[in-house]
Amino acid sequence: MPENVLEVEDLHMIYPGGVHAVRGISFNVNEGESVAIIGSSGSGKSTVLRCINRLIEPTEGIVSLKGEQINTPHTDVNNLRSRIGMVFQSFELFAHLKVLDNVTLGLRHVRKMSKGEAKERALSVLERVDMLDRIDAYPGNLSGGQKQRVAIARALAMQPEVLLFDEPTSALDPELIGSVLETIKGLAEEGMTMLIVTHEISFARDVADRVIYMDEGVVAEEGPSSIINNPKSERLKKFLSSLHEDEVPEQVHEEGSEATGER
Ligand SMILES: Nc1ncnc2c1ncn2[C@@H]1O[C@H](COP(=O)(O)OP(=O)(O)O)[C@@H](O)[C@H]1O
Numbered sequence: 001m002p003e004n005v006l007e008v009e010d011l012h013m014i015y016p017g018g019v020h021a022v023r024g025i026s027f028n029v030n031e032g033e034s035v036a037i038i039g040s041s042g043s044g045k046s047t048v049l050r051c052i053n054r055l056i057e058p059t060e061g062i063v064s065l066k067g068e069q070i071n072t073p074h075t076d077v078n079n080l081r082s083r084i085g086m087v088f089q090s091f092e093l094f095a096h097l098k099v100l101d102n103v104t105l106g107l108r109h110v111r112k113m114s115k116g117e118a119k120e121r122a123l124s125v126l127e128r129v130d131m132l133d134r135i136d137a138y139p140g141n142l143s144g145g146q147k148q149r150v151a152i153a154r155a156l157a158m159q160p161e162v163l164l165f166d167e168p169t170s171a172l173d174p175e176l177i178g179s180v181l182e183t184i185k186g187l188a189e190e191g192m193t194m195l196i197v198t199h200e201i202s203f204a205r206d207v208a209d210r211v212i213y214m215d216e217g218v219v220a221e222e223g224p225s226s227i228i229n230n231p232k233s234e235r236l237k238k239f240l241s242s243l244h245e246d247e248v249p250e251q252v253h254e255e256g257s258e259a260t261g262e263r
């Protein structure tokens with residue numbers, strides 16, 4: 001039996017004001033698995049991720065990490081966030097810190113590493129995302145694709161048990177998307193456990209082991225990533241056909257030359 005890393009059971013989220021954004025969602029992510037969540041805007045994808053790492057508290061339901069419930073009043077949220085990495089659409093790097101310091105900050109303050117240890121760990125993850133040559137740059141002098149790779153390195157440095165991505169390429173210019181998707185694909189091949197919200201349907205199909213299609217706060221269809229080519233439900237069929245054809249190319253985008261200026 002594969003080890004169950006992340007489990008969500010009957011999750012509900014009703015926002016103050018009454019929007020019932022998530023309406024009874026259950027799924028799990030096994031060790032070494034990449035699971036993609038797809039679905040139209042407003043279907044509740046980000047809400048699910050925010051409930052998992054406790055940026056918001058679900059109205060109902062259980063979130064467990066390696067068999068232990070983590071949405072309880074006794075859960076140490078800082079410790080939890082070091083076990084569950086998160087990469088956002090908007091990078092969320094510290095603008096006043098150099099690339100290297102963005103990555104060492106959590107290692108020093110949360111992991112309590114020495115300066116030398118933190119630097120060594122940071123350099124190894126920055127090498128993995130191909131950013132070793134920019135360790136002294138400030139985020140403002142990086143392209144969006146480079147910033148996102150630094151954000152991924154920062155999450156990886158903490159050696160999380162699972163990594164969550166919320167539309168990691170949706171703020172990027174088309175020519176910068178490829179390097180970020182390639183980085184995530186590399187992590188999938190190395191066996192990183194990941195839950196990836198993405199609107200890159202061909203990426204989900206080619207890289208994820210399983211796909212969850214969300215519609216109006218519920219899981220409307222889920223299965224192996226082949227369901228993208230062979231959807232069963234009318235709702236998933238309709239969603240896929242609503243996408244422009246150029247969003248479902250045969251292969252992951254290749255990146256051209258990456259600009260270095262602030263975008
Ligand atoms: N902070 C919030 N307060 C109230 N409603 C929200 C909030 N965040 C999201 N929503 C609503 O919850 C629903 C799901 O949003 P979201 O999880 O962001 O969807 P997705 O990520 O799939 O686009 C939407 O109707 C959205 O307007």
Ligand SMILES: [Mg+2]
Pocket residue numbers: 045046047166167
């Ligand atoms: Mg979202």
